[in-house]
Amino acid sequence: MKLVVLGLSLSSSWGNGHATTLRALLSAFAARGHEVLFLERDQPWYAQNRDLADPDFCELRYYADLAALDGWRHEVAVADAVMVGSYVPDGIAVGEWVQRHARGTTCFYDIDTPVTLAALERGECDYVSQGLIAGYDIYFSFTGGPTLTRLEEQFGSPCARPLFCSVDTARYRPLDVPKRWDLSYLGTYSPDRQPTLTRLLIEPARARPDLRFIVAGPQYPADIEWPANVARVDHLAPAGHAEFYASSRFTLNVTRADMIAAGWSPSVRLFEAGACATPIISDRWQGIESVFEPGREIVLADSTEDVLAALDADAGRMGAAARETVLARHSAGKRAEQLEQDLERAAHATRPTIEERVVAS
Missing domain, CATH: 3.40.50.2000 (Glycogen Phosphorylase B;)
Incomplete structure (x- = not known):
């Protein structure tokens, strides 16, 4: 399948925990034979601290602002699945744009779920709204347990699934070095x-x-x-x-x-x-x-x-x-397998129309 991801950052791990999580997951997902396009907002603090400017497992492209996203409308429309991540700049507007143009499965990947829900209850979350949560086909959550039920019953997600972070076990392994x-x-x-x-x-x-x-x-x-x-x-x-x-x-x-x-x-x-x-x-x-x-x-x-x-x-x-x-x-391989299964399951489920998504958002 073709997956388009709009995430906080893939190119830079500076000051965020998103990059390493996304690198491990998407690398393993691509290794299962899928195609990945990652769209990253071009931010100066990440541009100055990029430690993965040219990944070999996906296509990485930058966009300057919301208006520039229109240049990627076709890719989003024809993708089998489109994923928006937590803390994406102007994430509410990005999510509305995705739900308006995507024809495949839409999902939200929250690497900060408890922080997100606390901000939503305070009315201070600027990257997702309750209306958007209802419009995404799947809410992938960093947090499991009772939070998944809360996402569905309180916030209106049609399907909340755990997707914990993971690790690339080829890169993270025991090394024979002195204990410092x-x-x-x-x-x-x-x-x-x-x-x-x-x-x-x-x-x-x-x-x-x-x-x-x-x-x-x-x-x-x-x-x-x-x-x-x-x-x-x-x-x-x-x-x-x-x-x-x-x-x-x-x-x-x-x-x-x-x-x-x-x-x-x-x-x-x-x-x-x-x-x-x-x-x-x-x-x-x-x-x-x-x-x-x-x-x-x-x-x-x-x-x-x-x-x-x-x-x-x-x-x-x-x-x-x-x-x-x-x-x-x-391992990242286990998480990628889970992501693949959840996306395939969602692709065969009955989804709201684009018009219904716009109303929900």
Whole structure:
């Protein structure tokens, strides 16, 4: 089939978690014999930090503004499926345009579902509306569990399906490199994550000056007081992720507040670290046990003391056990197979007409 994707960014992983998720999924989808066109809004901050300007698994093209999308109307009209992603600039207008012109299956891929639903309830979401949700044939959600029922019953989606992030297991794998860090963290600064990062990494670093820590990611405020044994990297491109994890005795996963509240929202960092067989210490949220088994495949920590105890313990086979689970259930290949099946199922379902979609939006 031919799939057209209008997403936040494929070309740049700077300051967003969308690029790595989309690269893994679409690369595996293309490997199954499908054709992919990715349309990306040309934004200066991504243009200055592109680490995948010419992907070999899809056609990547840029558009300057909403008016420029009309140049792609034919491709959208003849595509078997068209996907719009969360946080796309002017996403409501983009979605209305897609639902007006697409003849195939239309879907929304929300990599930020709990954040989206909270913004919708506040009336502050600028990339999707309740009317658009009802107009998309499928709402692919980063979050599973009860949120799927909520999307259908409260927000009017005709079909809400989980599509968790995944990992390219050819790129993320164990590497034989020296361990440089006792605990690492990879993630863009977020105000709601910072208290947890302080409790589960900065405070352990203060308590154990003999251990080595590192935080990689952009946009951290200059006034954060990092202990001397915490190294900082402003941005780490995906090409360096596997070595980053392999250089770590443990790595930390920290979840945004909205996603903790919703549960069932695994971060791509969980799967990346797991694929590299790096033992993971994570904050706690409902549904995490459906991703990794606590105590055998992951350490769940609530306090500084929990982290210090984990760092003093022998992780043993924990990293290897997590990798086995990622390979079996969370690879990009598995997600692409699921996407293919859902799109094929939707193609044979009764869909509203273009006129009905316009009315719904």
